[in-house]
Amino acid sequence: MSTEQASRGYGEGKEDYLRRLRRIEGQARGLQKMVEDDKYCIDILTQVSAMTSALQSVALGLLNDHLGHCVVEAAKAGGPEADAKVKEAADAIARLVRS
Amino acid sequence: MSTEQASRGYGEGKEDYLRRLRRIEGQARGLQKMVEDDKYCIDILTQVSAMTSALQSVALGLLNDHLGHCVVEAAKAGGPEADAKVKEAADAIARLVRS
Amino acid sequence: MSTEQASRGYGEGKEDYLRRLRRIEGQARGLQKMVEDDKYCIDILTQVSAMTSALQSVALGLLNDHLGHCVVEAAKAGGPEADAKVKEAADAIARLVRS
Amino acid sequence: MSTEQASRGYGEGKEDYLRRLRRIEGQARGLQKMVEDDKYCIDILTQVSAMTSALQSVALGLLNDHLGHCVVEAAKAGGPEADAKVKEAADAIARLVRS
Numbered sequence A, B, C, D: 001m002s003t004e005q006a007s008r009g010y011g012e013g014k015e016d017y018l019r020r021l022r023r024i025e026g027q028a029r030g031l032q033k034m035v036e037d038d039k040y041c042i043d044i045l046t047q048v049s050a051m052t053s054a055l056q057s058v059a060l061g062l063l064n065d066h067l068g069h070c071v072v073e074a075a076k077a078g079g080p081e082a083d084a085k086v087k088e089a090a091d092a093i094a095r096l097v098r099s
Helices: A011-036 A041-077 A080-098 B011-036 B041-077 B080-098 C011-036 C041-077 C080-098 D011-036 D041-077 D080-098
Strands: none
Touching: A011 A041, A011 B011, A041 A080, A041 B041, A041 B080, A041 D041, A041 D080, A080 B041, A080 D041, A080 D080, B011 B041, B041 B080, B041 C041, B041 C080, B080 C041, B080 C080, C011 C041, C011 D011, C041 C080, C041 D041, C041 D080, C080 D041, D011 D041, D041 D080
16 A cells, blocks of 8 residues: 555555445436336435435545544644644535535 | 437436536545545535535436426426326425424 | 314314423423423433424424325416415425425 | 533534534424414525524534544544444434444
8 A cells, every 4th residue: 555545544544435425326317217217206316315325435534534544643742733634524524514 | 409308307417417417426535535534524515515615506407407398398298298297396395404 | 163264274183283382381390390400401402303303393294294184285276376375385394304 | 611512522512513403403492383374385495494404503513523433543542432433423424424
């Protein structure tokens, strides 16, 4: 693993995230097929909800990894960098909760 | 437009929905690229939030069309079908709010 | 039941909504007590999540009643009023999904 | 300030949180008044959305304080306690995002 990769909280789970994102891409294609085939609105909405949940699950995983690696490392190092990392993570959480 | 298409609330906006879903599919590919390139977790999370908002916006549009066409038609026709359509729509809204 | 009450979709379930809202008010007081007693942040957050779910559940109930009464009535009457009611409901759903 | 208070991340902002929670309690009472007075469903839903946003805002504030104090302290101390705190925070975030 390169130094660069090691510096990312999700490094270890990279393949898993890629697999989940490919599935989400497939869900986006599946939705286009449903619209093209004039499927029933409610069935499309059910798939949109499933895709939103899958995306949220990826986001929560990334956030967990980020807290456990980047934020914890910054906290250990201390100083203004630690505060900045916490603020940055809190802002990302707020965007997630409100999106 | 076929009879089948006409029966879907989103019929008129079909091209617009397909365009938005293709963009969402592109966002899913963009996220895979970010993970492959070891981009910073917070930047990935920002893109996930943007993609979630885009998906929600599609869902709200579909729901609006559904209420304005399928539910209104069923209400005019009356009877148990109207109640069933309202319940079905309410359940879809609940899944959306909770996803 | 007065004419006024009858015109509200939630008329029949009024007592049930009041009971749930009183419980939610109690949850708000419980949260104040937890903060005053310096309870652990995570335990407070768990209670906030429970209270948010209870509120959402009230909102989904009201929305269901609204669709089943006000929107269905307007749809039967037809005309611009029906369109206005659907738009109004869709806007309320959007606020709910995004809040 | 007692040692106990100092150990809570929200210690400094305690008065502010209490003020916001009292306002939220007031919103819950206002909603009961609206239902009692048979106010229009959509107006009630608008108030529910405002109250949900106020609650979420309190939750995000508490989470921010928690990350900046409890989690950062645990990270500095290191060991399994740090991992446990990160997991606990991530679980609280997941409940918040999904509620």
